[in-house]
Amino acid sequence: MLPLIIFAIIMGFCVASCGGENSPVGKLLANLNDIIMKFVGVIMTIAPLGLGAYFANLIGEFGPQLLSDYGRSMVVYYPLCLLYVVIFFPLYALFAGGKPALNRMLKYIFTPAVTAFATQSSAATLPVNKEACDAIGVPKDVSDLVLPMGCTMHMDG
Structure with a gap:
């Protein structure tokens, strides 16, 4: 994946x-x-x-x-994940942008968190993470670079 x-x-x-x-390839x-x-x-x-049907089949079989x-x-x-989310996510937001950043994070974290929890996939959370980043005010060039790379390299989308 890294060469890609x-x-x-x-x-x-x-x-x-x-x-x-503005170039033809860029538009494409x-x-x-x-x-x-x-x-x-x-x-x-x-x-x-599909996931519900798959897990129902697994439970029926095993x-x-x-x-x-x-x-x-x-x-x-x-x-442990809950402790991490409750303690460290707010600390990261406070450190990065103070109380306004913490309030924005708390306002927009629910949908990506529920999607990540439900799908157990950092790649599946990319669209909702992108929407949350846009709503929070993260610059588009930053979120377009950081989200896919974080998802792929660290599995932390």
Whole structure:
């Protein structure tokens, strides 16, 4: 995945140096980006049905054994995640932008957090993270770079 990211960065610099969004390739890439974001949005709309059917099949096939294996992991993982979200996310926001940043974070964190929790996928949260970043006021060039890279490299979308 890292070579793909490096290629994308170099390609972005090359497109920017040849006219950016106003060049024919820049317009093509912007249109493709819009199409892909719409496609991901459609998939995210129907994904809960597919995941629900998949897990119902797994529980029907493996029964209580599956639930106990996942249950032990969740007893450790979810409380630690909750502590991290409750303690460190507000501290990051306070450190980065003070009380106004903390208020904006608290106002817009719910939808990306619920999406991440429901899908268990940082890639699936990209569209709602992008919307939240736009609403918070994160510059478009920053969110367009940081969100996909963070999702891919650190799995922290």
